[in-house]
Amino acid sequence: MALRIALRQKYVFLGLLSSSGNHGRVATVLVSQMRNNATSPNIKVDFNQSTGVAVLSMQSPPVNSLSLDLLTELCINLEKLEMDRACRGLIITSNQPKVFSAGLDILEMYGKSPERCGEFWRAVQEMWLKMYGSNMVTIAAINGSSPAGGCLLSLTCDYRIMVDNPRYSIGLNETLLGIVAPFWFKETMANTVGHRNTEMALELGLLYSPSEALKIGLVDQLVPQDQLLTTATETMKKWLAIPDHARQITKSMMRKPTLDKLTSNREADIQNFVSFITKDSIQKSLRMYLEMLKKRKA
Numbered sequence: 049m050a051l052r053i054a055l056r057q058k059y060v061f062l063g064l065l066s067s068s069g070n071h072g073r074v075a076t077v078l079v080s081q082m083r084n085n086a087t088s089p090n091i092k093v094d095f096n097q098s099t100g101v102a103v104l105s106m107q108s109p110p111v112n113s114l115s116l117d118l119l120t121e122l123c124i125n126l127e128k129l130e131m132d133r134a135c136r137g138l139i140i141t142s143n144q145p146k147v148f149s150a151g152l153d154i155l156e157m158y159g160k161s162p163e164r165c166g167e168f169w170r171a172v173q174e175m176w177l178k179m180y181g182s183n184m185v186t187i188a189a190i191n192g193s194s195p196a197g198g199c200l201l202s203l204t205c206d207y208r209i210m211v212d213n214p215r216y217s218i219g220l221n222e223t224l225l226g227i228v229a230p231f232w233f234k235e236t237m238a239n240t241v242g243h244r245n246t247e248m249a250l251e252l253g254l255l256y257s258p259s260e261a262l263k264i265g266l267v268d269q270l271v272p273q274d275q276l277l278t279t280a281t282e283t284m285k286k287w288l289a290i291p292d293h294a295r296q297i298t299k300s301m302m303r304k305p306t307l308d309k310l311t312s313n314r315e316a317d318i319q320n321f322v323s324f325i326t327k328d329s330i331q332k333s334l335r336m337y338l339e340m341l342k343k344r345k346a
């Protein structure tokens with residue numbers, strides 16, 4: 049609890065800095081102080097000054113589920129990297145075995161007050177806005193399963209490389225939990241794999257094997273586990289060879305309509321989420337899904 053409050057205080061501070069439009073000396077001094085490689089409880093960042101590339105590893109056991117704490121840390125680290133002009137590329141991966149991210153932490157949506165659900169959803173929105181709208185080149189190095197919010201996180205990146213292991217899966221499986229992926233999840237997916245693939249994937253809650261995901265363009269490349277980070281690093285070089293301003297303007301042109309839709313509807317989207325997720329019938333579906341996860345393990 050204390051950690052979350054501290055993280056949020058820092059986050060508000062950083063948020064104020066970036067929204068003030070002050071990219072001058074104060075920000076530069078602060079950023080240079082923060083540029084060192086950082087480890088917070090659930091996130092490790094290795095920033096290589098000579099290449100301008102940061103590797104951000106999620107390390108929240110057991111499955112990197114996106115809790116309010118993990119999302120808050122993720123946003124703080126993204127903000128720091130985004131503000132650091134020396135950082136041009138971000139590789140996002142997992143330090144947990146077999147799982148990239150299990151998606152949103154279901155326990156954050158089950159049995160919680162409307163206020164708490166609203167706070168959680170704002171953090172989910174913030175993570176998506178920061179990732180999807182990032183000026184950095186972003187590559188997801190997907191070293192394990194990546195359902196729902198984990199898939200969304202991968203989809204925000206410019207390029208996705210997944211370990212070729214048929215035991216791993218990726219997709220927006222929300223309907224399997226009895227819940228509905230919001231419009232910005234849907235659009236991020238449709239912008240990547242097209243309308244028809246998205247319609248089927250979302251309605252059926254499909255989880256794709258790596259080779260199936262490659263086939264529909266949900267991931268861009270498959271590699272053996274031991275080649276994941278070297279491939280991501282090599283791919284990054286190709287993307288960084290493009291002049292930043294031209295690539296950034298092009299990226300913004302492709303993504304801005306979707307980003308704007310959420311930015312101008314944030315409060316309504318939070319209200320929708322809170323009233324949907326706190327319904328008795330939805331809470332019941334989540335309880336059954338949690339029980340199913342436990343039974344499957346036993």
Ligand code: CO8
Nearest residue numbers: 110113150151152153154155193195196197227228341345
């Ligand atoms: N949230 C919370 N806890 C989780 C989650 C999760 N998303 N996923 C797994 N866990 C827990 C398990 O219950 C288990 O807990 P415990 O040890 O107490 O029994 C522990 O993590 C380990 O899980 P597993 O034993 O299942 O680990 P495996 O390595 O065998 O499998 C998987 C890893 C494949 C990730 C598997 O855990 C899994 O399939 N998890 C469920 C993933 C999922 O369906 N996520 C959907 C989340 S919803 C979402 O992201 C978008 C919601 C949008 C909301 C829109 C509403 C309007």
